[in-house]
Amino acid sequence: MTEQSSPLERSLTLTVTLAAVHADVEKRLKQMGRTARVDGFRPGKVPMRMLQGMYGDQMMRDALGDAAQASFQAAVQAQSLRVVGAPTFASADSSDAAQYAFTATFEVFPEFVPGDISGATIERPVTEVTDADVDRTIDILRKQRTRWVSVARAAESGDRVLMDFKGFKDGEPFEGGTGEKQFCVLGAGQFLADFETALTGANAGDSRSFDMTFPADYQAPGLAGQAVRFDVFVHDVQMPVLPELDTEFAQSLGIESGDTTQMRTEIKGNLEREAKKRIQARLKDQVMKALVEATTVDIPKALVGFEIQRLRENARQDWMQRTGQDMGGMNLPDNLFEEQARRRVAVGLVLSELVQREKLSASADQVRALLQEQAESYEQPEEMVRWYYEDPERLREVESVVLEDNVVSWALTKAQVADKSIAFQDLIGNAA
Numbered sequence: 001m002t003e004q005s006s007p008l009e010r011s012l013t014l015t016v017t018l019a020a021v022h023a024d025v026e027k028r029l030k031q032m033g034r035t036a037r038v039d040g041f042r043p044g045k046v047p048m049r050m051l052q053g054m055y056g057d058q059m060m061r062d063a064l065g066d067a068a069q070a071s072f073q074a075a076v077q078a079q080s081l082r083v084v085g086a087p088t089f090a091s092a093d094s095s096d097a098a099q100y101a102f103t104a105t106f107e108v109f110p111e112f113v114p115g116d117i118s119g120a121t122i123e124r125p126v127t128e129v130t131d132a133d134v135d136r137t138i139d140i141l142r143k144q145r146t147r148w149v150s151v152a153r154a155a156e157s158g159d160r161v162l163m164d165f166k167g168f169k170d171g172e173p174f175e176g177g178t179g180e181k182q183f184c185v186l187g188a189g190q191f192l193a194d195f196e197t198a199l200t201g202a203n204a205g206d207s208r209s210f211d212m213t214f215p216a217d218y219q220a221p222g223l224a225g226q227a228v229r230f231d232v233f234v235h236d237v238q239m240p241v242l243p244e245l246d247t248e249f250a251q252s253l254g255i256e257s258g259d260t261t262q263m264r265t266e267i268k269g270n271l272e273r274e275a276k277k278r279i280q281a282r283l284k285d286q287v288m289k290a291l292v293e294a295t296t297v298d299i300p301k302a303l304v305g306f307e308i309q310r311l312r313e314n315a316r317q318d319w320m321q322r323t324g325q326d327m328g329g330m331n332l333p334d335n336l337f338e339e340q341a342r343r344r345v346a347v348g349l350v351l352s353e354l355v356q357r358e359k360l361s362a363s364a365d366q367v368r369a370l371l372q373e374q375a376e377s378y379e380q381p382e383e384m385v386r387w388y389y390e391d392p393e394r395l396r397e398v399e400s401v402v403l404e405d406n407v408v409s410w411a412l413t414k415a416q417v418a419d420k421s422i423a424f425q426d427l428i429g430n431a432a
Contacts, residue, residue: 002079007298008107012075013092015099016067024063029055064100065089072104082109085302107300114354115294121416122286125279125427129271133424137267138245145252148238154201155237157187161199162236168229176220177228181235199232206234254379270377271424278427284404287411291350292343299345307341308334354407362402367395370402 003011029051038046038054068089076083087106094101148160155161161184167177186196194212202208209231218224243249247258255263312332319327355361371388375381388394 011105025059084300110298112297117290120290125422142242147241160238165232303345308337311337360406362399366402
């Protein structure tokens with residue numbers, strides 16, 4: 001009989017026949033006896049009594065565990081229970097010496113109806129990629145391909161200075177204040193503004209000494225708000241030279257023909273695909289928020305626990321990528337991730353229920369269409385599509401995106417939708 005101790009927690013009291021468990025233990029010991037290595041005996045010749053003494057307790061625990069699991073699975077299937085996570089087993093009292101009784105405690109998936117979002121308003125961004133957006137992108141691409149040319153003149157804002165520098169605090173060098181053959185682009189904010197200003201007007205071969213004060217909120221506590229002196233020697237002054245908008249530049253962007261008109265067309269297409277992706281992301285965030293706010297659903301603790309573990313591991317990997325260091329034994333507490341984990345689990349539950357109720361599963365044609373659209377920005381689109389189909393895990397990621405898109409499309413037919421014009425730059429700059 002199933003007992004309910006909370007909205008999602010259930011418990012079952014079950015029994016297994018001890019005679020069957022003992023028979024299983026004997027079978028396991030015989031199988032082990034064929035290969036067991038014990039000093040003084042050849043393999044397969046170890047007495048059963050000795051094996052029983054050495055491994056009997058462990059074999060009994062394993063056999064009981066497997067029997068309990070099998071009994072639990074049979075009961076769950078018979079009652080059509082949708083179990084979340086793994087059950088916990090505990091011994092129970094039994095009046096029958098021939099039976100082993102135990103209690104299985106577990107959670108089930110919640111039963112609920114997705115809420116009504118007909119009163120929710122979804123703001124749908126509407127944008128257009130203009131020639132100015134294309135020009136701005138081309139400018140960025142040109143700057144990424146900047147060449148630096150030495151000049152025989154004083155350094156100006158935007159120039160790059162090659163220098164040695166040494167900093168002194170109270171007359172003594174301070175940690176992190178020394179550099180050799182370092183580049184500094186004046187006005188780019190790579191160094192403190194006062195430092196860059198002091199180098200403006202310098203020529204190659206100049207030595208400069210100047211005083212400055214670190215900002216009060218400087219990241220190094222020992223230097224914050226402190227007055228220092230820098231001695232700088234300028235090796236070289238270089239000016240930026242951007243590539244011309246010509247055939248060579250177009251070819252550097254993968255346009256084999258070198259046609260700059262085709263280059264602009266392809267850049268515009270890439271920007272339009274990016275805009276579509278950003279708009280879809282904004283719509284998805286609003287739809288998921290509306291669905292969760294409109295739906296009352298109990299959240300299984302087991303799923304929250306799994307999600308906390310995933311978020312914690314993501315945080316560790318992110319730390320490793322950003323710092324190059326392992327977090328070691330540092331234990332990030334659950335409460336850092338619990339709110340986000342609960343929100344993500346709620347979204348997942350509502351999505352799953354909606355997909356089932358409204359038949360919103362991703363079709364094979366939808367998956368292929370999305371892959372082909374994403375691959376358009378690659379030089380060999382068919383290779384990218386093939387790469388996804390070679391790995392079921394990668395393909396499942398695309399299927400998940402299609403599934404979420406299907407939910408968004410469905411939600412837009414139910415909620416109030418308000419179109420709002422937005423400049424492409426604002427869409428890109430403010431996207432989450």
